[in-house]
Amino acid sequence: MTQLTNLTLAVPSDDLTAVSPAIKAQILAEALPYIRNFHGKTIVIKYGGNAMTDERLKHGFARDVILLKLVGMNPVVVHGGGPQIDNALKKIGKQGTFVQGMRITDEETMEVVEWVLGGEVQQDIVMLINHYGGQAVGLTGKDGGLIRARKMAMPDRENPGQFLDIGFVGEIDAINPAVVKALQDDAFIPIISPIGFGQDGQAYNINADVVAGKIAEILKAEKLIMMTNIAGVQDKTGNLVTDLSAREIDEMFADGTISGGMLPKISSALDAAKSGVNTVHIIDGRIEHSLLLEVLTEQAFGTMIRSH
Ligand SMILES: Nc1ncnc2c1ncn2[C@@H]1O[C@H](COP(=O)(O)OP(=O)(O)O)[C@@H](O)[C@H]1O
Numbered sequence: 001m002t003q004l005t006n007l008t009l010a011v012p013s014d015d016l017t018a019v020s021p022a023i024k025a026q027i028l029a030e031a032l033p034y035i036r037n038f039h040g041k042t043i044v045i046k047y048g049g050n051a052m053t054d055e056r057l058k059h060g061f062a063r064d065v066i067l068l069k070l071v072g073m074n075p076v077v078v079h080g081g082g083p084q085i086d087n088a089l090k091k092i093g094k095q096g097t098f099v100q101g102m103r104i105t106d107e108e109t110m111e112v113v114e115w116v117l118g119g120e121v122q123q124d125i126v127m128l129i130n131h132y133g134g135q136a137v138g139l140t141g142k143d144g145g146l147i148r149a150r151k152m153a154m155p156d157r158e159n160p161g162q163f164l165d166i167g168f169v170g171e172i173d174a175i176n177p178a179v180v181k182a183l184q185d186d187a188f189i190p191i192i193s194p195i196g197f198g199q200d201g202q203a204y205n206i207n208a209d210v211v212a213g214k215i216a217e218i219l220k221a222e223k224l225i226m227m228t229n230i231a232g233v234q235d236k237t238g239n240l241v242t243d244l245s246a247r248e249i250d251e252m253f254a255d256g257t258i259s260g261g262m263l264p265k266i267s268s269a270l271d272a273a274k275s276g277v278n279t280v281h282i283i284d285g286r287i288e289h290s291l292l293l294e295v296l297t298e299q300a301f302g303t304m305i306r307s308h
Protein backbone atom coordinates (compact mmCIF):
# COMPACT_ATOMS: atom_id res chain seq x y z
CA MET A 1 0.00 0.00 0.00
CA THR A 2 1.28 3.47 -0.85
CA GLN A 3 1.74 5.80 2.06
CA LEU A 4 0.57 9.37 1.57
CA THR A 5 3.89 10.67 2.80
CA ASN A 6 3.75 14.28 1.70
CA LEU A 7 0.03 14.72 1.34
CA THR A 8 -2.12 16.52 3.87
CA LEU A 9 -5.82 16.16 3.27
CA ALA A 10 -6.94 19.01 5.54
CA VAL A 11 -6.51 22.27 3.70
CA PRO A 12 -8.56 25.42 4.42
CA SER A 13 -11.33 25.98 1.88
CA ASP A 14 -11.12 28.96 -0.50
CA ASP A 15 -12.36 32.11 1.16
CA LEU A 16 -14.72 33.77 -1.31
CA THR A 17 -16.80 35.63 1.28
CA ALA A 18 -15.37 38.98 0.15
CA VAL A 19 -16.56 38.48 -3.46
CA SER A 20 -19.97 40.01 -4.17
CA PRO A 21 -22.81 37.63 -5.21
CA ALA A 22 -23.20 39.51 -8.52
CA ILE A 23 -19.56 38.89 -9.44
CA LYS A 24 -19.80 35.24 -8.43
CA ALA A 25 -22.89 34.82 -10.64
CA GLN A 26 -21.19 36.61 -13.54
CA ILE A 27 -18.17 34.31 -13.34
CA LEU A 28 -20.42 31.25 -13.36
CA ALA A 29 -22.47 32.56 -16.29
CA GLU A 30 -19.31 33.33 -18.25
CA ALA A 31 -18.36 29.66 -18.10
CA LEU A 32 -21.47 28.48 -20.00
CA PRO A 33 -20.21 28.85 -23.61
CA TYR A 34 -16.94 27.16 -22.71
CA ILE A 35 -18.73 24.27 -21.04
CA ARG A 36 -20.89 23.86 -24.14
CA ASN A 37 -18.01 24.14 -26.64
CA PHE A 38 -15.74 21.72 -24.83
CA HIS A 39 -18.41 19.16 -23.90
CA GLY A 40 -17.10 15.67 -24.69
CA LYS A 41 -13.70 17.06 -25.74
CA THR A 42 -10.37 15.80 -24.44
CA ILE A 43 -8.23 18.22 -22.45
CA VAL A 44 -4.68 17.01 -21.79
CA ILE A 45 -3.12 18.65 -18.76
CA LYS A 46 0.62 18.48 -18.16
CA TYR A 47 1.00 18.93 -14.41
CA GLY A 48 4.64 19.88 -13.90
CA GLY A 49 6.59 18.86 -10.82
CA ASN A 50 7.34 22.50 -10.10
CA ALA A 51 3.64 23.36 -10.13
CA MET A 52 2.82 20.76 -7.48
CA THR A 53 5.03 21.86 -4.61
CA ASP A 54 2.36 23.88 -2.74
CA GLU A 55 -0.20 21.87 -0.74
CA ARG A 56 -3.06 24.34 -1.21
CA LEU A 57 -2.49 24.53 -4.97
CA LYS A 58 -2.48 20.74 -5.18
CA HIS A 59 -5.91 20.58 -3.60
CA GLY A 60 -7.20 23.31 -5.92
CA PHE A 61 -5.83 21.40 -8.91
CA ALA A 62 -7.58 18.17 -7.88
CA ARG A 63 -10.90 19.96 -7.53
CA ASP A 64 -10.49 21.76 -10.87
CA VAL A 65 -9.85 18.48 -12.70
CA ILE A 66 -12.97 16.94 -11.15
CA LEU A 67 -15.05 19.95 -12.10
CA LEU A 68 -13.96 19.67 -15.74
CA LYS A 69 -14.94 16.00 -15.74
CA LEU A 70 -18.29 16.67 -14.08
CA VAL A 71 -19.27 19.29 -16.67
CA GLY A 72 -18.67 16.77 -19.46
CA MET A 73 -15.07 17.24 -20.56
CA ASN A 74 -12.46 14.49 -20.63
CA PRO A 75 -9.43 15.62 -18.66
CA VAL A 76 -6.32 13.45 -19.00
CA VAL A 77 -3.45 14.32 -16.65
CA VAL A 78 0.21 13.67 -17.50
CA HIS A 79 2.32 14.50 -14.48
CA GLY A 80 5.97 15.39 -14.04
CA GLY A 81 8.03 15.27 -10.88
CA GLY A 82 11.51 16.59 -11.67
CA PRO A 83 12.02 18.33 -8.28
CA GLN A 84 10.57 15.31 -6.43
CA ILE A 85 13.07 13.01 -8.20
CA ASP A 86 15.89 15.44 -7.31
CA ASN A 87 14.89 15.27 -3.62
CA ALA A 88 14.82 11.48 -3.63
CA LEU A 89 18.23 11.35 -5.35
CA LYS A 90 19.69 13.70 -2.76
CA LYS A 91 18.68 11.24 -0.02
CA ILE A 92 20.92 8.61 -1.61
CA GLY A 93 23.74 11.10 -2.14
CA LYS A 94 23.16 11.64 -5.86
CA GLN A 95 22.68 14.87 -7.74
CA GLY A 96 20.38 15.28 -10.74
CA THR A 97 22.19 16.24 -13.96
CA PHE A 98 20.43 17.47 -17.09
CA VAL A 99 21.41 17.86 -20.73
CA GLN A 100 19.08 20.04 -22.84
CA GLY A 101 16.31 19.57 -20.26
CA MET A 102 16.72 15.76 -20.07
CA ARG A 103 17.88 13.98 -16.92
CA ILE A 104 20.94 11.76 -17.33
CA THR A 105 19.48 8.47 -16.10
CA ASP A 106 21.77 5.66 -14.98
CA GLU A 107 20.40 2.37 -13.63
CA GLU A 108 20.12 3.56 -10.04
CA THR A 109 18.49 6.84 -11.11
CA MET A 110 15.99 4.88 -13.21
CA GLU A 111 14.93 2.92 -10.12
CA VAL A 112 14.38 6.18 -8.25
CA VAL A 113 12.48 7.69 -11.19
CA GLU A 114 10.12 4.71 -11.36
CA TRP A 115 9.51 4.76 -7.64
CA VAL A 116 8.99 8.53 -7.37
CA LEU A 117 6.89 9.05 -10.52
CA GLY A 118 4.94 5.80 -10.74
CA GLY A 119 4.64 5.48 -6.96
CA GLU A 120 4.71 8.59 -4.85
CA VAL A 121 3.77 11.44 -7.21
CA GLN A 122 1.17 9.57 -9.24
CA GLN A 123 -0.51 8.09 -6.18
CA ASP A 124 -0.61 11.47 -4.41
CA ILE A 125 -2.55 12.93 -7.35
CA VAL A 126 -4.84 9.90 -7.58
CA MET A 127 -5.62 9.97 -3.85
CA LEU A 128 -6.26 13.70 -3.82
CA ILE A 129 -8.70 13.54 -6.76
CA ASN A 130 -10.45 10.57 -5.19
CA HIS A 131 -10.60 12.41 -1.86
CA TYR A 132 -12.67 15.15 -3.51
CA GLY A 133 -15.05 12.64 -5.10
CA GLY A 134 -13.41 12.04 -8.49
CA GLN A 135 -12.39 8.64 -9.84
CA ALA A 136 -8.76 8.89 -10.84
CA VAL A 137 -6.80 5.91 -12.13
CA GLY A 138 -3.00 5.95 -12.20
CA LEU A 139 -1.15 4.53 -15.20
CA THR A 140 2.46 4.32 -16.23
CA GLY A 141 3.37 3.84 -19.87
CA LYS A 142 3.64 0.12 -19.14
CA ASP A 143 -0.07 -0.25 -18.33
CA GLY A 144 -2.09 -1.51 -21.27
CA GLY A 145 1.02 -1.07 -23.44
CA LEU A 146 0.37 2.69 -23.35
CA ILE A 147 3.87 4.08 -24.14
CA ARG A 148 6.41 2.06 -26.11
CA ALA A 149 9.81 3.70 -26.04
CA ARG A 150 13.38 3.27 -27.22
CA LYS A 151 16.65 4.68 -25.95
CA MET A 152 16.93 8.32 -26.89
CA ALA A 153 19.56 9.40 -29.39
CA MET A 154 20.34 12.88 -28.06
CA PRO A 155 22.03 15.05 -30.71
CA ASP A 156 25.26 16.59 -29.41
CA ARG A 157 24.81 20.31 -30.06
CA GLU A 158 28.53 20.98 -29.74
CA ASN A 159 29.50 18.23 -32.18
CA PRO A 160 26.95 18.15 -34.99
CA GLY A 161 26.27 14.67 -36.34
CA GLN A 162 27.25 13.03 -33.04
CA PHE A 163 25.03 11.76 -30.24
CA LEU A 164 25.25 11.79 -26.44
CA ASP A 165 24.55 8.75 -24.27
CA ILE A 166 22.25 9.91 -21.46
CA GLY A 167 21.33 6.46 -20.18
CA PHE A 168 17.79 5.16 -19.80
CA VAL A 169 16.09 8.21 -21.25
CA GLY A 170 13.45 7.22 -23.72
CA GLU A 171 11.91 8.67 -26.81
CA ILE A 172 8.45 7.57 -27.79
CA ASP A 173 8.13 4.80 -30.35
CA ALA A 174 4.37 4.40 -30.22
CA ILE A 175 1.37 5.21 -28.06
CA ASN A 176 -1.47 2.73 -27.67
CA PRO A 177 -4.29 4.87 -26.28
CA ALA A 178 -6.79 2.00 -25.81
CA VAL A 179 -6.51 1.94 -22.02
CA VAL A 180 -6.89 5.74 -21.75
CA LYS A 181 -9.90 5.72 -24.08
CA ALA A 182 -11.56 2.94 -22.11
CA LEU A 183 -11.13 4.89 -18.88
CA GLN A 184 -12.25 8.16 -20.46
CA ASP A 185 -15.44 6.59 -21.79
CA ASP A 186 -16.31 5.87 -18.19
CA ALA A 187 -16.26 8.25 -15.24
CA PHE A 188 -12.52 7.77 -14.73
CA ILE A 189 -9.77 10.35 -14.93
CA PRO A 190 -6.46 8.90 -16.20
CA ILE A 191 -3.30 10.08 -14.41
CA ILE A 192 -0.29 9.14 -16.53
CA SER A 193 3.33 8.85 -15.35
CA PRO A 194 5.96 9.47 -18.05
CA ILE A 195 7.59 6.05 -17.99
CA GLY A 196 7.81 4.01 -21.16
CA PHE A 197 8.78 0.43 -21.85
CA GLY A 198 11.15 -0.92 -24.49
CA GLN A 199 10.65 -4.06 -26.57
CA ASP A 200 13.24 -5.73 -24.33
CA GLY A 201 11.14 -4.88 -21.25
CA GLN A 202 13.48 -2.06 -20.17
CA ALA A 203 11.77 0.89 -18.47
CA TYR A 204 12.63 4.33 -19.84
CA ASN A 205 12.47 7.77 -18.26
CA ILE A 206 10.65 10.13 -20.63
CA ASN A 207 10.29 13.85 -20.19
CA ALA A 208 6.69 14.52 -19.11
CA ASP A 209 6.24 17.37 -21.60
CA VAL A 210 7.07 15.00 -24.45
CA VAL A 211 4.55 12.44 -23.20
CA ALA A 212 1.84 15.08 -22.71
CA GLY A 213 2.35 16.45 -26.24
CA LYS A 214 2.21 13.01 -27.86
CA ILE A 215 -0.80 11.86 -25.81
CA ALA A 216 -2.64 15.06 -26.78
CA GLU A 217 -1.85 14.39 -30.44
CA ILE A 218 -2.91 10.72 -30.39
CA LEU A 219 -6.11 11.44 -28.45
CA LYS A 220 -6.91 14.32 -30.84
CA ALA A 221 -7.26 16.56 -27.83
CA GLU A 222 -9.00 19.90 -28.06
CA LYS A 223 -6.49 21.46 -25.70
CA LEU A 224 -3.05 20.84 -24.25
CA ILE A 225 -2.39 22.85 -21.11
CA MET A 226 1.09 22.78 -19.63
CA MET A 227 1.15 23.95 -16.02
CA THR A 228 4.55 25.12 -14.86
CA ASN A 229 6.25 27.40 -12.34
CA ILE A 230 6.63 30.52 -14.43
CA ALA A 231 4.17 33.05 -15.89
CA GLY A 232 4.85 31.74 -19.40
CA VAL A 233 7.62 32.01 -21.98
CA GLN A 234 9.82 35.06 -21.51
CA ASP A 235 11.71 36.94 -24.20
CA LYS A 236 15.36 38.06 -23.97
CA THR A 237 14.46 40.96 -21.72
CA GLY A 238 12.39 38.81 -19.37
CA ASN A 239 9.00 40.02 -20.63
CA LEU A 240 6.16 37.54 -20.96
CA VAL A 241 5.37 36.50 -24.54
CA THR A 242 1.63 35.92 -24.86
CA ASP A 243 1.80 33.93 -28.09
CA LEU A 244 4.53 32.31 -30.12
CA SER A 245 4.72 31.18 -33.74
CA ALA A 246 6.91 28.36 -35.08
CA ARG A 247 9.31 30.93 -36.61
CA GLU A 248 9.65 32.86 -33.35
CA ILE A 249 10.30 29.60 -31.51
CA ASP A 250 13.11 28.71 -33.95
CA GLU A 251 14.69 32.10 -33.31
CA MET A 252 14.42 31.77 -29.52
CA PHE A 253 15.97 28.28 -29.65
CA ALA A 254 18.81 29.52 -31.85
CA ASP A 255 19.71 32.54 -29.70
CA GLY A 256 19.40 30.64 -26.39
CA THR A 257 16.38 32.58 -25.05
CA ILE A 258 14.68 29.25 -24.46
CA SER A 259 16.79 26.87 -22.39
CA GLY A 260 16.71 24.02 -19.85
CA GLY A 261 13.31 22.53 -19.03
CA MET A 262 11.62 25.00 -21.40
CA LEU A 263 13.28 23.29 -24.41
CA PRO A 264 11.33 20.00 -24.37
CA LYS A 265 8.22 21.88 -23.25
CA ILE A 266 8.17 24.22 -26.24
CA SER A 267 9.21 21.54 -28.76
CA SER A 268 6.42 19.26 -27.53
CA ALA A 269 3.90 22.09 -27.45
CA LEU A 270 4.76 23.05 -31.03
CA ASP A 271 4.60 19.44 -32.25
CA ALA A 272 1.15 19.07 -30.65
CA ALA A 273 -0.10 22.32 -32.23
CA LYS A 274 1.21 21.24 -35.66
CA SER A 275 -0.47 17.83 -35.26
CA GLY A 276 -3.91 19.32 -34.85
CA VAL A 277 -4.36 20.01 -31.13
CA ASN A 278 -6.54 23.10 -31.33
CA THR A 279 -5.05 25.19 -28.56
CA VAL A 280 -1.79 24.73 -26.71
CA HIS A 281 -1.03 26.85 -23.66
CA ILE A 282 1.80 27.13 -21.19
CA ILE A 283 0.36 28.55 -17.99
CA ASP A 284 1.45 29.45 -14.48
CA GLY A 285 0.51 26.60 -12.16
CA ARG A 286 1.31 28.81 -9.17
CA ILE A 287 -1.89 30.79 -9.75
CA GLU A 288 -4.75 29.29 -7.78
CA HIS A 289 -7.30 27.57 -10.09
CA SER A 290 -5.27 28.54 -13.16
CA LEU A 291 -6.64 25.45 -14.90
CA LEU A 292 -10.27 26.53 -14.50
CA LEU A 293 -9.44 30.07 -15.51
CA GLU A 294 -7.77 28.80 -18.68
CA VAL A 295 -10.59 26.47 -19.73
CA LEU A 296 -13.74 28.20 -18.52
CA THR A 297 -13.14 31.94 -18.73
CA GLU A 298 -12.09 34.62 -21.18
CA GLN A 299 -9.05 35.30 -19.05
CA ALA A 300 -5.98 34.95 -21.26
CA PHE A 301 -2.72 34.27 -19.53
CA GLY A 302 0.51 32.42 -20.06
CA THR A 303 1.82 31.72 -23.57
CA MET A 304 -0.16 30.26 -26.45
CA ILE A 305 1.83 28.20 -28.96
CA ARG A 306 0.71 28.58 -32.57
CA SER A 307 1.31 25.95 -35.25
CA HIS A 308 2.61 28.39 -37.90
N1 LIG B 1 12.50 31.69 -22.24
C1 LIG B 1 12.08 31.13 -21.10
N2 LIG B 1 10.92 31.54 -20.54
C2 LIG B 1 10.46 31.02 -19.38
N3 LIG B 1 11.11 30.05 -18.70
C3 LIG B 1 12.28 29.58 -19.20
C4 LIG B 1 12.82 30.09 -20.42
N4 LIG B 1 13.97 29.42 -20.67
C5 LIG B 1 14.16 28.56 -19.67
N5 LIG B 1 13.15 28.63 -18.77
C6 LIG B 1 13.08 27.82 -17.54
O1 LIG B 1 12.18 26.74 -17.74
C7 LIG B 1 11.55 26.46 -16.49
C8 LIG B 1 10.31 25.61 -16.70
O2 LIG B 1 10.70 24.31 -17.07
P1 LIG B 1 10.74 23.13 -15.98
O3 LIG B 1 11.55 23.57 -14.80
O4 LIG B 1 11.18 21.89 -16.67
O5 LIG B 1 9.24 23.08 -15.52
P2 LIG B 1 8.21 21.87 -15.28
O6 LIG B 1 8.67 21.14 -14.07
O7 LIG B 1 6.92 22.59 -15.08
O8 LIG B 1 8.21 21.03 -16.53
C9 LIG B 1 11.30 27.84 -15.92
O9 LIG B 1 11.10 27.84 -14.52
C10 LIG B 1 12.56 28.60 -16.33
O10 LIG B 1 13.54 28.50 -15.33
Ligand SMILES: CC(=O)N[C@@H](CCC(=O)OP(=O)(O)O)C(=O)O
Residues within 6 Å of the ligand: 047, 048, 049, 050, 079, 080, 081, 082, 083, 085, 101, 102, 103, 113, 169, 170, 194, 205, 206, 207, 208, 209, 261
Ligand atom coordinates in the same frame (compact mmCIF):
# COMPACT_ATOMS: atom_id res chain seq x y z
C1 LIG C 1 14.13 12.44 -19.21
C2 LIG C 1 13.63 13.36 -18.14
O1 LIG C 1 14.18 14.44 -17.97
N1 LIG C 1 12.59 12.95 -17.41
C3 LIG C 1 12.01 13.74 -16.36
C4 LIG C 1 10.66 13.13 -15.98
C5 LIG C 1 9.89 13.98 -15.02
C6 LIG C 1 9.51 15.32 -15.60
O2 LIG C 1 9.51 15.56 -16.79
O3 LIG C 1 9.12 16.22 -14.63
P1 LIG C 1 8.80 17.76 -14.80
O4 LIG C 1 7.68 17.89 -15.74
O5 LIG C 1 8.45 18.18 -13.41
O6 LIG C 1 10.05 18.46 -15.30
C7 LIG C 1 12.96 13.74 -15.12
O7 LIG C 1 13.62 12.74 -14.85
O8 LIG C 1 12.97 14.76 -14.41
